[in-house]
Amino acid sequence: MRPFAASMTILSGLLASALPAHAVRAENLLVNGDFRENTSSWSRLDLVSYSAGGAASPGSARITLPNRPEGSDAMLQCVAVEGYRLYDLSAAARLPEWPGHSGGVSLRLQWHADPGCQGPTLRGAPSLDFSYTEPAGWQVKERRRIPAPQAAVSALVVVIARSAGEEPYPIFVDDVVLRRSVEDEDFFIPTAASVRGAKGERFETDLWVHNPAPAERMFTLRSGATAARRPPSSFTSARSRRGTSPTSSRRCSVSATPRAPSSSPTTSEAGRCSSPRASSR
Numbered sequence: 001m002r003p004f005a006a007s008m009t010i011l012s013g014l015l016a017s018a019l020p021a022h023a024v025r026a027e028n029l030l031v032n033g034d035f036r037e038n039t040s041s042w043s044r045l046d047l048v049s050y051s052a053g054g055a056a057s058p059g060s061a062r063i064t065l066p067n068r069p070e071g072s073d074a075m076l077q078c079v080a081v082e083g084y085r086l087y088d089l090s091a092a093a094r095l096p097e098w099p100g101h102s103g104g105v106s107l108r109l110q111w112h113a114d115p116g117c118q119g120p121t122l123r124g125a126p127s128l129d130f131s132y133t134e135p136a137g138w139q140v141k142e143r144r145r146i147p148a149p150q151a152a153v154s155a156l157v158v159v160i161a162r163s164a165g166e167e168p169y170p171i172f173v174d175d176v177v178l179r180r181s182v183e184d185e186d187f188f189i190p191t192a193a194s195v196r197g198a199k200g201e202r203f204e205t206d207l208w209v210h211n212p213a214p215a216e217r218m219f220t221l222r223s224g225a226t227a228a229r230r231p232p233s234s235f236t237s238a239r240s241r242r243g244t245s246p247t248s249s250r251r252c253s254v255s256a257t258p259r260a261p262s263s264s265p266t267t268s269e270a271g272r273c274s275s276p277r278a279s280s281r
C-alpha cells in the first residue's frame with residue numbers, strides 16, 4: 001500500500017458475504033418440515049407416526065423402530081435445487097432415556113442430476129447425527145453452506161433411524177429445514193494496514209481472499225486514511241466518521257478455484273477488480 005501522507009495510516013476493509021445474525025433467511029424448501037400437518041408430504045415407513053409434542057411448536061414425527069443397530073431409512077422427501085449453490089440443513093431430535101435400550105437418528109442429503117431425485121446419486125453431504133444425551137431433551141443441529149454439485153437439480157433428504165434393545169425404541173424428529181444459504185449479505189471487516197514507524201520503518205500486510213464456494217463470488221474492497229495517532233478502536237468506524245480522507249472502492253470477483261499464494265501477489269491472484277471510484281464517507 002502507498003501512504004497518502006507520512007503521518008497517515010492506511011486502513012483497508014473488505015465487504016464480504018457472511019451469515020450475520022440479522023440476515024433474513026430463505027424459506028424452507030421442505031414441505032411440512034415442522035410436522036404441523038401430521039406427517040404429510042413425507043414418504044415414510046409404517047413405523048413413523050405423528051406426535052403432538054414438538055421442539056419449537058406442537059407436532060413432530062415419532063419413529064418407533066425395532067432392534068436395528070445398523071439403521072434404516074425411515075422418512076424421505078425430495079426437493080428441487082440449483083447446482084453451484086450453497087444450502088443449510090438443520091433439524092431437531094429427541095431421544096428419550098430408555099433403560100436397556102439405545103438409539104440414534106441421522107439426516108443425510110443426497111444430490112441428483114435428474115428431477116424428482118431419480119437416477120444415480122451425484123454425491124452426498126456431511127450428515128446431521130443425533131444420539132442420546134443427558135438430560136434427555138430436544139437437540140438442535142445445523143450444517144451451513146453445503147455446496148451443491150454443478151449438475152444437481154434435485155436433492156433427497158433422508159432420515160435414518162437406528163435402535164438397539166429388546167423392544168422398539170421411540171425417536172422424535174422435528175423442524176427439518178433445507179434452505180438456500182445467505183450469499184449476498186454484506187458486512188465490514190478490517191483486513192490490512194500499512195504503518196510508518198517512528199524511525200522510518202514501515203509495517204504492512206497483504207490481503208488474500210479465499211473462495212471456498214463452488215461458484216464465483218463478489219466482494220468490495222475499500223481503502224481510506226485516518227490520522228496515525230488514532231487508537232486502533234477507531235478503525236471499524238472509519239467508513240462512517242466525518243472528516244476523514246476520501247476512500248477508494250473496487251468491486252472484485254474471486255474464482256471458484258483457489259490459487260496458492262506466491263511471493264509476488266498479482267491482481268488476478270487477489271481477484272479481478274474494477275477501476276477504483278472515489279467516495280467520501
